[in-house]
Amino acid sequence: MKADSETEIRTPGFCALCKSRCGAILVTREGRFIGQEPNPDHPTGQSLCIKGRAASEIVYSPQRQLYPLRRTRPKGDADPGWQRITWEEALDRTASELDRIRREAGAEAIAFGLTTPSGTPISDDLRWIERFMNAFGSPNVAYGTEICNWHKDHAHAFTFGRSIASPDFEKSGCIVLWGHNPSATWLDHATAVRSARTRGARLIVIDPRRAGFAMRADQWLRVRPGADGALALGIAGEMIRNGWFDVQFVRDWTNGPLLVRKDTNRFLRAEDLAAPPSGASGDDFVAWDASAGLPVGYSASQRAYLQPVIPELDVSVEFLSPTGASLPCRTAFGLYRDLCNEYPPDRVETIAWVKAAQVTETAKLLFEAGPVSYYAWSGVGQHTNATQTDRAISTLMALTGSFDAPGGNVEYARPPARDVSGGEFLSAAQRAKCIELKRSPLGPGRDRWIGSDVLYEAILHGKPYPIRGLFDFGKNFILSHANGDRGAQALAKLDFHVHTDVVMTPTAGFADIFLPINTPWEREALRVGFEGSQAAQNLVQLRQAVIPSAGESASDGYVVFELAKRLGFGDLFWDGDINAGLNAIIAPLGLTLDDLRAQPGGISVAGEPHYFRYRKEGFKTPTGRIEIFSESFREAGENPLPQFVEPAMSPRRPGNDAFPLVLTSAKVVHYCHSQHRHVPSLRRRSPDPEVSMHPDAAAERGIGEDDWVEIRTQNGRARMRAKFDHSLDRRVVSAQYGWWQGNDELGLPAFDSLADAGANYNRLVSDQHADPISGSIGLRSSVCDIAPIDRA
Ligand SMILES: Nc1nc2c(c(=O)[nH]1)N[C@H]1C(S)=C(S)[C@@H](COP(=O)(O)OP(=O)(O)OC[C@H]3O[C@@H](n4cnc5c(=O)[nH]c(N)nc54)[C@H](O)[C@@H]3O)O[C@H]1N2
Ligand SMILES: Nc1nc2c(c(=O)[nH]1)N[C@H]1C(S)=C(S)[C@@H](COP(=O)(O)OP(=O)(O)OC[C@H]3O[C@@H](n4cnc5c(=O)[nH]c(N)nc54)[C@H](O)[C@@H]3O)O[C@H]1N2
Numbered sequence: 001m002k003a004d005s006e007t008e009i010r011t012p013g014f015c016a017l018c019k020s021r022c023g024a025i026l027v028t029r030e031g032r033f034i035g036q037e038p039n040p041d042h043p044t045g046q047s048l049c050i051k052g053r054a055a056s057e058i059v060y061s062p063q064r065q066l067y068p069l070r071r072t073r074p075k076g077d078a079d080p081g082w083q084r085i086t087w088e089e090a091l092d093r094t095a096s097e098l099d100r101i102r103r104e105a106g107a108e109a110i111a112f113g114l115t116t117p118s119g120t121p122i123s124d125d126l127r128w129i130e131r132f133m134n135a136f137g138s139p140n141v142a143y144g145t146e147i148c149n150w151h152k153d154h155a156h157a158f159t160f161g162r163s164i165a166s167p168d169f170e171k172s173g174c175i176v177l178w179g180h181n182p183s184a185t186w187l188d189h190a191t192a193v194r195s196a197r198t199r200g201a202r203l204i205v206i207d208p209r210r211a212g213f214a215m216r217a218d219q220w221l222r223v224r225p226g227a228d229g230a231l232a233l234g235i236a237g238e239m240i241r242n243g244w245f246d247v248q249f250v251r252d253w254t255n256g257p258l259l260v261r262k263d264t265n266r267f268l269r270a271e272d273l274a275a276p277p278s279g280a281s282g283d284d285f286v287a288w289d290a291s292a293g294l295p296v297g298y299s300a301s302q303r304a305y306l307q308p309v310i311p312e313l314d315v316s317v318e319f320l321s322p323t324g325a326s327l328p329c330r331t332a333f334g335l336y337r338d339l340c341n342e343y344p345p346d347r348v349e350t351i352a353w354v355k356a357a358q359v360t361e362t363a364k365l366l367f368e369a370g371p372v373s374y375y376a377w378s379g380v381g382q383h384t385n386a387t388q389t390d391r392a393i394s395t396l397m398a399l400t401g402s403f404d405a406p407g408g409n410v411e412y413a414r415p416p417a418r419d420v421s422g423g424e425f426l427s428a429a430q431r432a433k434c435i436e437l438k439r440s441p442l443g444p445g446r447d448r449w450i451g452s453d454v455l456y457e458a459i460l461h462g463k464p465y466p467i468r469g470l471f472d473f474g475k476n477f478i479l480s481h482a483n484g485d486r487g488a489q490a491l492a493k494l495d496f497h498v499h500t501d502v503v504m505t506p507t508a509g510f511a512d513i514f515l516p517i518n519t520p521w522e523r524e525a526l527r528v529g530f531e532g533s534q535a536a537q538n539l540v541q542l543r544q545a546v547i548p549s550a551g552e553s554a555s556d557g558y559v560v561f562e563l564a565k566r567l568g569f570g571d572l573f574w575d576g577d578i579n580a581g582l583n584a585i586i587a588p589l590g591l592t593l594d595d596l597r598a599q600p601g602g603i604s605v606a607g608e609p610h611y612f613r614y615r616k617e618g619f620k621t622p623t624g625r626i627e628i629f630s631e632s633f634r635e636a637g638e639n640p641l642p643q644f645v646e647p648a649m650s651p652r653r654p655g656n657d658a659f660p661l662v663l664t665s666a667k668v669v670h671y672c673h674s675q676h677r678h679v680p681s682l683r684r685r686s687p688d689p690e691v692s693m694h695p696d697a698a699a700e701r702g703i704g705e706d707d708w709v710e711i712r713t714q715n716g717r718a719r720m721r722a723k724f725d726h727s728l729d730r731r732v733v734s735a736q737y738g739w740w741q742g743n744d745e746l747g748l749p750a751f752d753s754l755a756d757a758g759a760n761y762n763r764l765v766s767d768q769h770a771d772p773i774s775g776s777i778g779l780r781s782s783v784c785d786i787a788p789i790d791r792a
């Protein structure tokens with residue numbers, strides 16, 4: 001902390017508004033927060049985006065809610081009749097209502113809503129909220145993971161036994177950005193990609209829009225929204241056909257050589273055979289030794305072949321069962337190759353709208369320019385086929401052999417702090433009640449995360465059992481999740497709803513109790529490890545509160561520590577002492593809060609990246625190897641190979657002729673999701689909701705640039721301003737989401753989030769079709785038409 005003048009105080013901290021968590025200098029003058037500046041001494045502090053620079057407007061916005069409120073009028077009434085109450089009253093009432101429903105119907109009858117730590121500062125207090133939800137005992141948490149990160153952080157594990165981890169951009173020869181536009185969404189990623197480019201790294205961007213790095217890529221693949229799976233299979237097919245892949249890696253580290261029975265579509269086991277391979281028995285797997293012309297056993301527990309062998313990757317063999325029946329088999333890799341062969345470049349062009357030549361060129365580039373690192377985010381995750389698309393991308397990436405290699409995707413060492421999220425408090429019996437598990441035993445329900453569609457169903461129709469209460473930490477369901485109208489019906493039906501937020505959102509408007517949350521600059525926050533590099537991971541920082549909280553606003557941490565006491569589990573919350581809790585987290589690092597307070601820039605804990613971890617530990621998958629073929633998927637009734645399935649709403653499915661345009665969306669640098677329209681410097685730059693379309697598609701419909709238009713789908717309508725984008729396929733439009741908030745200072749309007757005359761993108765999207773595994777909804781693969789407003 002250093003005083004530049006008598007009154008200016010400059011404190012190192014970080015911006016918490018998004019996943020980038022840029023290191024920053026927080027500046028106050030005469031007790032007032034002036035703003036943040038980049039802090040090049042911080043591993044993520046090279047620069048700040050316009051949102052980060054607008055921090056003081058967020059803090060001092062007249063649209064913030066500063067006091068606890070109680071509803072006095074019925075839900076659904078245009079006027080909630082908010083009445084200001086004290087924190088004491090608000091917390092007492094919340095505790096007694098939560099306790100009542102828990103006693104009457106079990107903790108599972110209360111669902112939690114939780115906004116995203118990638119696009120809000122809830123990350124400051126996430127650990128405490130997690131601990132609270134677990135201690136309270138509810139297995140139903142609507143986190144939005146299914147439309148955000150589940151594919152990359154969880155589905156990825158079905159292939160690799162771990163998440164997508166971190167692209168080691170610094171050492172990459174080739175970078176792949178697949179449905180990820182860091183220029184608008186992750187400043188620190190963008191900085192790292194830019195410097196890798198300067199150093200000569202090659203770049204492949206898969207995006208329907210020519211935005212951000214797509215403009216400077218070696219290959220920009222303009223994929224049809226939701227057809228990424230077919231594209232990935234097509235590229236993999238070219239790599240395999242031309243020998244442009246790391247054969248040795250695939251043979252040694254994937255389950256490609258293991259034989260699969262044609263009759264059951266399961267792996268062949270030693271016990272299936274009349275003559276098991278030497279030394280193999282029971283459920284040992286079987287591969288083929290071509291030189292000996294014999295099967296050879298593979299033990300998953302030992303992660304090794306039972307005899308020295310160079311197994312055959314691509315072969316079909318026929319065996320005899322103990323009863324003498326014939327057992328035709330093919331290696332997993334052979335089956336994958338057959339699948340890829342169904343997507344030759346010209347067919348990819350027909351399905352995915354990417355030029356055939358680019359499929360081949362991209363395959364070659366991936367082979368020649370490695371090591372390859374990649375990141376795949378919202379462009380992949382928001383489709384009804386998201387999980388298999390993620391499988392298709394990960395198996396494709398397995399072919400490069402760059403996994404866990406310098407310049408590939410790697411896991412950085414993390415400071416070994418104590419995990420206080422309290423997973424151990426939630427019993428197996430409670431976990432089993434998670435309503436998402438009905439959809440798929442493999443999906444987000446395993447971590448007790450639920451989709452908004454199943455939440456609405458449980459509230460509205462009591463299926464699989466009634467959910468009566470909602471404790472919502474910021475999630476703005478009506479704007480950020482599909483079918484906002486059904487969301488509103490569900491919210492209106494709740495017996496009790498408590499909501500924490502900084503502003504009064506349309507979703508919070510349905511609450512019984514509203515609790516006002518402060519902004520990051522008004523509260524302390526501990527961060528153990530940042531993202532993007534080993535140096536960032538090593539940093540432990542306690543961001544200081546640089547100004548007092550406005551009004552009576554307080555942190556989510558305060559809320560849950562206070563409620564835990566009232567609900568009888570204060571002992572699990574250090575009897576209300578947050579500092580004691582924070583000290584417990586950092587104790588294993590040999591640090592105390594006093595140490596961190598004395599060094600607001602943070603303390604670096606030594607840690608080295610551990611490349612090639614799998615060589616010692618194998619992969620955390622059922623076969624102990626990268627799973628090209630996932631038997632777990634087979635057992636759950638899904639295709640064990642990364643099969644491409646058309647999105648539920650697709651121009652290639654019949655019945656959609658009235659909606660000839662594919663509708664997708666993207667984030668803008670000015671705002672996070674449904675936030676920040678009230679911030680003058682941001683709204684001035686982006687005053688209206690926009691839909692981008694090709695000028696020819698506009699001309700066909702009599703639409704001029706900047707005209708207000710109506711977007712129509714089977715599910716609803718929304719009004720936005722037309723923008724021309726020559727780079728788009730003329731059959732694709734990309735629109736903004738999250739528009740509801742007015743801007744009082746600029747006199748710019750609010751939008752009715754439940755009306756056709758409003759601008760709520762997600763009213764256009766049906767929540768009746770979901771990814772069978774993750775529950776993801778097709779936010780980016782709907783079909784629509786667009787008309788000028790005057791003729792609407
Ligand atoms: N069509 C379409 N829909 C999308 C997406 C898309 O790309 N297209 N993206 C999806 C994605 S990736 C996500 S993650 C979701 C996000 O959906 P949500 O998680 O609902 O995120 P927001 O809409 O930003 O709402 C966050 C709320 O949290 C409040 N808030 C800010 N700071 C705090 C805090 O410290 N504590 C609390 N309690 N509240 C705080 C904000 O004021 C805001 O009202 O949206 C999804 N919806
Ligand atoms: N400014 C800002 N930053 C944010 C956020 C924010 O709301 N605003 N939110 C944070 C959160 S929660 C998240 S999840 C991240 C997400 O970060 P990103 O994944 O980078 O987010 P998007 O820009 O929504 O989507 C990336 C790209 O996907 C493209 N795309 C659309 N449809 C498809 C498709 O079908 N296939 C492919 N391949 N690409 C497609 C879009 O055109 C877009 O350029 O950003 C985080 N950072």
Ligand code: SF4
Pocket residue numbers: 015016017018019020021022047048049050051052053185186187188
């Ligand atoms: S990218 Fe912008 S909003 Fe996100 S942490 Fe950095 S400065 Fe803050």
Ligand SMILES: [Mo]
Pocket residue numbers: 116118119147148149
């Ligand atoms: Mo997200």
